[in-house]
Amino acid sequence: KRENILVSACLLGVNCRYDGGNGKREEVLSLMEHYNLIPVCPEQLGGLMTPREPAERQRDGLVMNQQGQDVTSFFKEGANETLKIGKLYGCKRAILKERSPSCGHGVIYDGTFSGSKIEGSGMTAELLEKHGIQVTGESGINVI
């Protein structure tokens, strides 16, 4: 039986990114040959529209959009929904888009909308890990 792996939908070519675009990566798509890829977009699952204001995680853990609105509750909801799907499909691993306030793992933008980065993870990556789902960024898939 093929392993089910959660994948950020934008990496698979779904236009769910904040700007209405995607971040399609052929090397992620090609994993379909060996695995069942389960596409998820935590921000859409959390009830946010596409396109939407860019948002970044702040140093205090909250998520603010560029207009200064606190959108943490949407991100929390999206993380919970993604975890639910992960459990439903028995996923042990997730390949998530790097640096996102939802999907980023280990390194994220620092909350100043300046392109600077800090150590930390997005809300979904954090929750999945807490529940034993191993998170890998798209540049780390050669080790999958």
Ligand code: SF4
């Ligand atoms: Fe991609 Fe994750 Fe952002 Fe959705 S929330 S657009 S899947 S990085």
